[in-house]
Amino acid sequence: MAKQAGSTTRSVRGSRTGRPIMALLDLLGRRWSLRILWELREEPLTSRSLRTACDEASPTVLQARLTELREAGFVELGDGGGYGLTPLGRELCETFMPLHRFAERWKR
Amino acid sequence: MAKQAGSTTRSVRGSRTGRPIMALLDLLGRRWSLRILWELREEPLTSRSLRTACDEASPTVLQARLTELREAGFVELGDGGGYGLTPLGRELCETFMPLHRFAERWKR
DNA sequence: GCGTATTGCTACTATAAATGTAGCAAAGGA
DNA sequence: TCCTTTGCTACATTTATAGTAGCAATACGC
Numbered sequence: 001m002a003k004q005a006g007s008t009t010r011s012v013r014g015s016r017t018g019r020p021i022m023a024l025l026d027l028l029g030r031r032w033s034l035r036i037l038w039e040l041r042e043e044p045l046t047s048r049s050l051r052t053a054c055d056e057a058s059p060t061v062l063q064a065r066l067t068e069l070r071e072a073g074f075v076e077l078g079d080g081g082g083y084g085l086t087p088l089g090r091e092l093c094e095t096f097m098p099l100h101r102f103a104e105r106w107k108r
Numbered sequence: 109m110a111k112q113a114g115s116t117t118r119s120v121r122g123s124r125t126g127r128p129i130m131a132l133l134d135l136l137g138r139r140w141s142l143r144i145l146w147e148l149r150e151e152p153l154t155s156r157s158l159r160t161a162c163d164e165a166s167p168t169v170l171q172a173r174l175t176e177l178r179e180a181g182f183v184e185l186g187d188g189g190g191y192g193l194t195p196l197g198r199e200l201c202e203t204f205m206p207l208h209r210f211a212e213r214w215k216r
Numbered sequence: 217g218c219g220t221a222t223t224g225c226t227a228c229t230a231t232a233a234a235t236g237t238a239g240c241a242a243a244g245g246a
Numbered sequence: 247t248c249c250t251t252t253g254c255t256a257c258a259t260t261t262a263t264a265g266t267a268g269c270a271a272t273a274c275g276c
Contacts, residue, residue, distance in 0.1 A: 025143050096206075
């Protein structure tokens with residue numbers, strides 16, 4: 001498979017400033033974005049197993065997020081199928097990985 | 109003012125697992141959550157100036173997010189008015205602060 | 217006192233996004 | 247061939263957000 005991610009540069013919602021951090025916060029602030037990156041942090045997953053990992057989130061949103069994350073260069077669809085992080089995506093993932101420890105202490 | 113944040117523990121969407129990281133990713137994955145924390149990173153802001161900083165986002169969502177973030181213990185409403193980060197919130201904010209540098213290199 | 221401005225916050229309708237279910241075509245294995 | 251899994255889409259329903267207006271409370275200057 002390994003289809004190329006579309007090049008439709010959809011304007012990043014709520015980030016009329018053009019500042020990269022805003023675009024990034026906006027992209028990561030969409031539903032399931034952070035979760036997807038998190039679930040892919042260790043190994044590539046098929047769309048189905050990713051869906052399972054994400055509490056059976058609806059495939060509609062997952063596909064939308066996956067497309068956006070691919071266009072952003074964080075996620076790629078491997079030749080043999082299955083979604084994985086790009087080097088850039090892995091880097092991003094490690095950036096907010098400390099959240100894990102924070103969350104554990106937080107508990108709520 | 110300094111009203112107490114409501115104690116209605118609204119179940120954190122999509123985190124039926126109970127794992128703290130999921131609850132955190134879910135909370136931060138709602139619209140404007142990350143952005144609010146980001147805008148409050150340096151100094152407290154009034155609800156109005158926060159709204160201005162967030163590209164005039166609708167007060168409906170901002171209030172909803174602020175309430176959730178207060179219930180989570182990340183944001184507080186100061187006695188003299190104005191929203192600011194709690195020590196915990198400041199800690200969280202620093203956790204994903206490296207995103208800034210990442211975003212600058214990312215550019216898209 | 218009075219008017220005026222700002223605070224945090226809410227009501228309301230219109231629009232956009234997510235959910236939930238079903239199902240497709242293509243590729244692969246038995 | 248049949249069966250399974252892949253990535254992905256259609257559709258109607260439900261939920262979330264946008265956008266505008268406005269409230270009560272507080273704090274100013276006069």
